[in-house]
Every structure is written in structure tokens, then in C-alpha cells.
Amino acid sequence: MRNALVVGGTGLVGGHLIGQLLSSDDYSSVTALVRKKGLPASEKMTEVVFDFKNEESFPKLDHCKHVFCCLGTTIKKAGSREAFRFVDFELPVRLAKWAESNKAESFSIVTSMGADSSSSIFYNRVKGEVEQQIQEYSIPRINIFRPSLIMGKRKEFRLGEIVGKVVFLILNPLMIGVAKKYRGIHAENIAKGMIYHLDKLQEGVHIIESDKIKPV
DSSP: OEEEEEESTTSHHHHHHHHHHHHOTTEEEEEEEESSOOSOOOTTEEEEEOOTTOGGGOOOOTTOOEEEEOOOOOHHHHSSHHHHHIIIIIHHHHHHHHHHHTTOSEEEEEOOTTOOTTOSSHHHHHHHHHHHHHTTSOOSEEEEEEOSSEESOOSSOOHHHHHHHHHHHHHGGGOOGGGGGGSOEEHHHHHHHHHHHHHHSOSEEEEEEHHHHSOO
């Protein structure tokens, strides 16, 4: 039986992931690091309130050997590029460092299609930099998921994303062949893929592009 640690469980992908982990017979416990409690109650789940700005306050969770990072924000929501980078780069890197010291068996993270540390686009560059940095840690299995536009209902209102989702709903059926990887992907399927590929992939670093995330 596995024990999972989820960071970013209040987000769109993280919420689906926690639900699926709790319903899976392969996981005996799920621990969620949160800023404040409020996730659905379950006998299998423990919420641990954590000060994300204090790296020294990482709790001792030696039993959690499978780490899932679903952190992510936007520059608009974060308020600045610096605040965005803290959530999308600094926190995942700190988590990977903790996972290494905790002798985690796996580290799974959601980044983005187009992630590239040399990109001129700030968002893509930060995503690429975090991918690059976490690979420096000695974790047996690192799975990096690069979804296209994430479909699903968010708690907060994002006008640009809503418009994009409408466009993708129209275009998705037309995206075939090499264009298939640009289709929007539902958050539920990303969560399913994170669990699925943990079983299917061997040790090492694996980058899973958007059209390969959803279990076959």
C-alpha cells in the first residue's frame, strides 16, 4: 500500500487527484499540505497546515513516499512576476528538495505545454526552469506532466481561460494527428494520468506531453 503527499490539493487538478487517490485501493493514506484546512473529510486523508513561506517548517512525513505537486497560479492572481515565480518555481523546488531528503520514491509535477527554460515567454520560462531544477534532486522516479489548456470548472473566475476553453471545445475535434497534443485536457484526466503513469513508467525522469497524459 502506498502513502501519498499532495501539494496544491485545493486547485483544479489537485482536487481531482485527491479524490482519486482516496478512492484507490492502492493508497492507504493521503496527506495534503495546505495553508488552511477545508478539504473534504476522509478517514484516509490528513490535512497538515503548513507555512509555505517558511522552508524550515516542512513537517516530518517520513511515510509519504509518493509526492504529487499540483501547484500553479497566474501572474494576475499572484499579483506580480515575483509572486508567480514563488508559487510556480520556488515552492515546487523546495518540495523536491524535501522529497529527496525524505527518500521519496517518486515526484510527480504538473507544469505546462511549452515549458522551456530558454523561452522568451516568462510563463513558459519559469515552467521550464522548475522542470530543469527538480531533475537535480536524487529521486528515483520524476514524472513531469505538460498539459495543454486545462479544462474544468475553477473556483475563481478567469476570463481569458474561459474564452480559451470555449475555443478549444470547438477546435478539439478538429485537432488530429500531430495537432492532437494541442487539444485541451480535462483536469480529471490529468489526475488520472498522474496516478496511471506512476505504475507504468520505470525509474528515471519522464516528460509526458499533453496527448499522452490521459490513460489509454
